[in-house]
Amino acid sequence: MDVETAADHAEMPAVAECHRQVERILQSSAFRNASTLQQLLQFIAARSLEKGVEPLKEYVIGVEAFGRPADFDPKTDTIVRVQTHRLRLKLKEYYEGEGRRDPILVEIPKGHYLAQFETSTELKGILDGEGQTSQSIRAGGPRGTLGQGVVRHPGRIALWIGTVCALGLIFTAGLWTGKHRGAQSSPLMSGNSLQAFATGDDPVKAFWASFVGDDQNPVIAYPDAVFLLDNSNDLFRYRQGASDDRGSLVDPHLARQFASNPDLVEKAGALYYENGYTGAGELQAVAMLAGLFGQMGLRPIIKPSRDITPVDLRQHSVILLGSSFQNVAVAQLMTPGDFRFINPDTHLEQWRAEIVNTQPHPGEAASYHTGRDPVTHVLKQDYAIFSVQSGVITGRHIAVLGGLDTTGTEGATMFATSQSGVEELAKGLSVTKQKNQALIIPQFQALVRVRLEKGSEVLGASLEAIHKIDVANTHSTDGSTSLPAQSQ
Incomplete structure (x- = not known):
């Protein structure tokens, strides 16, 4: 039975449920900041659920969904292929996280541009151990019928089980590595042990x-900014626009449109996506935080910022390293406050960027820039934002440690993991720790000044200014105004 016949014989509530599922996905946190993917999913889903639908062509999607001109050529402009690939990955992320118990599974089979909808009583069965079956509407992929039971392919279940086993092996290896790196006298801590740290005399x-609460595995996310790599191993900054997996060939149209220096890019020849570089300061920051958490018996999860998922935000407290220029998660997740990263011209290096102070207190400046020697132009000082805010659920938190330059990130982390820095922070927030009680820190943004030698050696970091975050203007789901003590 073809798609049209299946739709004709289907009850309308089933199709209506498909539309509701699409809306559920579009309103999710996974798709919240992905406007292009929202647009594409809406278009594909609407076409897939039409009666008598014909297979979708790249040209139609490019012109009707992305507004490309009538002379759009999919051979030279790969936006449809790139964005559809990203949409498949985003749907996978959604169903692995907040959508894992949704009533309908939406997929776009490879080689097709029409969506496939499956009722997920069977999907819930896999997740809940119930082993139920599914019903499906299939469009553009293998044909099926609506209203007939279809058992999900055993191969998919085997793949899912294999993935879980692989992740288990990786997790086991990670535990061994964390144990090896941590102090031998610091086994994995229990909640009571973390409570002892929270109420203890060591301020750091x-x-x-x-900050971590009851989370044994806080996430440390380092920036993985996207570059374009040519055959001479030269890198070109790529600040925005559709991207693909590392090593994939870049569409010349996208390269010219979104690269920071389109004139050079046009002469560079074949270009490939490259996101395997991060700053030296961020690496130092990871080492400092991992070392501290190892001493506390914690096993941090260290991952690229682009791999942060809604599951991470619900299950863990997260530390984001780097500025919004380099770390996409900082741009998306940092609560707007008085201190903000801005770059008046995205085509210029970040040494010309600044941190603006939208509500200067007496004695504070309205903006802060990296400092350079007037003769040699060697970097002499940097500035960074150190912020802490509530996470997406109660008991989870998000911290940002990001400098205008990579040295700022290192300096801010040095400040945040030192006794003098934490004490300076507590003093600036007028917070006093009582003996045998947890240190309660309100949500805040701190501006940290970092002193440099030879442009890259961090000599020290000090508190330049500190502002509490106005929680009335944030969107935290728990509405909390402080970091709660570890519960007993």
Whole structure:
């Protein structure tokens, strides 16, 4: 039975449920900041659920969904292929996280541009151990019928089980590595042990124990900014626009449109996506945080910022390294406050960017820039934002440690993991820790000044200014105004 016949014989509530599922996906946190993918999913889903639908062509999607001109050529402009690939990945991310118990599974089979809808009583069965079957509407892929039971392919279940086993092996290896790196006297901590840190006399461990709460595996996310790599191994900055997996060939149209220096890009020849570089300061920051958490018996998860998922945000407290220029998660997740990263011209290097102070207190400046020697232009000082805010659910938190330059990130982390820095922070927030009580820190943004030598050696970091975050203007789901102590 073809798609049209299946749709004709289907009850309308089933199709209506498909439309509701699409709306559920579009409103999810996974798709919240992905406007292009929202647009594409809406278009594909609407076409897929039409009666008598014909297979979708790249040209139709490019012109009708993305507004390309009538002379759009999919051979030279690969936006449809790139964005559809990203949409498949985003749907996978959604169903692995917040959509794992949704009533309908939406997929776009490879080689097709029409969506496939499957009722997920069977999907819930896999997740809940119930082993139920599914019903499906299939469009553009293998034909099926609506209203007939279809058992999901055993190969998919085997793949899912294999993935879980592989992740288990990776997790086991990660535990061994964390144990090896941590102090031998610091086994994986229990909730009571973390509570002991939160109420103890060490101000640094007290601060970070309150930050992680009951999370044994806080996430440290380092920036993985996208570059374009040519055959001479030269890198070109690529600040926005559709991207693909590392090593994939870049569409010349996208390269010229979104690269920071389109004139050079046009002469560079074949270009490939490259996101395997991060700053030296961010690497130092990871080492400092991992070392501290190892001493506390924690096993941090270290991953690229583009791999942060809604599941991470619900299950873990997250530390984001780098500025919004380099770390996409910072741009998306940092709560707007008085201090903000701005770059007046995205085609210029970040040494010309600044941190603006939208509400200067007495004695504070309205903006802060990297400092350079007037003769040699060697970097002499940097600035960074150190912020802490509530996470997406109660008991989870998000911290940002990001400098205008990579040295700022290193300096801010040095500040945040040192006794003098945490004490300076507590003083600036007028917070006093009582003996045997947890240190309660309100949500805040701190501006940190970082002193440099030879452009890259961090000599020290100090608190330049600190502002509490106005929680009335944030969108935190728990509405909390402080980092709660670890519960008993």
